Structures are given as structure tokens and as C-alpha cells.
Amino acid sequence: MDVHLLTWALHLHVCVCLSLFVGIRGQEGTVTCGSVVKLLNGKHDVRLHSHDVKYGSGSGQQSVTAVKEADDGNSYWRLRGVNADCVRGRPVACGQTLRLTHMNTGRNLHSHHFSSPLSGQQEVSAFGEGGEGDQLDHWVVECSGKHWRRSETVKFKHLVTGAWLSVTGEQYGRPISGQREVSGTSSPSQHSSWKAMEGVFLQAQAEHASHTEL
Secondary structure, eight states: OOHHHHHHHHHHHHHHHHOOOSBOOOTTSBOBTTOEEEEEETTTTEEEEEEEEEOSSTTOOEEEEEESOTTOGGGOEEEEESSSOSOTTSBOBTTOEEEEEETTTOOEEEEEEEEOTTTOSEEEEEEOBTTBOOGGGOEEEEOSSSBOBTTSOBEEEETTTOOEEEEEEEEOOTTSTTOEEEEEESSOOGGGOEEEEEEEEEOTTTOOEEEEOO
């Protein structure tokens, strides 16, 4: 993990453990660039997750799953732009392209034309080092209106392959028993809807963080 990501991890730890915040905003706020969030799939009631466990098939890259536990520290993702289009604290626009960097490992949410292990759909993995990967880490935020609002669900479309980030409902066995398969699907559905939940949400003007409890 590079220095910048380590700084964010420490920032998140302080916010969660000490609860020292400038303000707490309700669900009416927007999701902003640079924020660190957990993403809930409402259809399956699971959060997007990763860990330093590699797939035993397909790409062999770090696996991405979904978990029921709301308090799992491996479910935090940092929202980053592709170039300079994601200014820290500014609302994420509908249609904007993002990278989602897993906080604990520094790898980016990634997809490619490998088959997912359980359902045989498109594999979703975590790739890169220190937040740096390639163009297969790029996801388009699909939502209604102008900006991604915390009260609403969004979908993530893989920029290169056109696949939709989804939960299949299939469950893994050991060593990650009970975790759900995450894959890329050819079309959007209720299985591909996500909502920003717990995390540190940066505020644009005051440049302070807003936080929701775990």
C-alpha cells in the first residue's frame, strides 16, 4: 500500500474509532470523490468485499466477493477518478467513470473476459498495486439525475467490456465459506443495484469528512 492509501486508511481508522467529526449528514447528501465507502447490494443484503485471497481458477487475481457482515473492515472502497476529473469532495456525477480502490489491499475493482468461478459469468477481481492498475479498472456510475445521491441506488458498468457489477447469489465454500459471488453480467437487473452505506464522505466546500456509523 503506498503512502497516499496508507494515509487514507489511517484517516478512516481514526474516524471509525474515535468518532471525531465536523458533521454528520443524512441520506439526502451526495456521494463525493475521494470518499471511502461500503457498497450494499440490496437484493442480496450483502456488501462488496475483497481480501488477499486469490481465485483458484480464471485469472488467479485477488478475489472480489460480497458479505453479509456490515462491520467487516475488508469492505471499504475508495472512490477515485480516472484522470483529474474526480476532484476531492466534489459530487460524483451520473455517467462519471471511476476507479474503486480496495482500502486494505490497494487493488482496484477490475473485470475482464475470464469466467467467474461459480456461475460462469464474467469474472470480477481486484488488480494492481498501490491503487495503480490499468484501463480494466474503469467503471461508469449509472444513476438518475445529475449526481450520485446517498439515498438512491446506482449501477456500475464496466467501461471496456460493458458488463454490470452484480451479485449472483452463488455462495463460496472454504476458505471463504458463505461469501457470495460477484460477477459481471451482460445486462442490468435488480442484482446489479448498489447503495453507498457506511464510510467517510468528504464534503466539498468545508473539506471536512462526514461519517456514518458502522
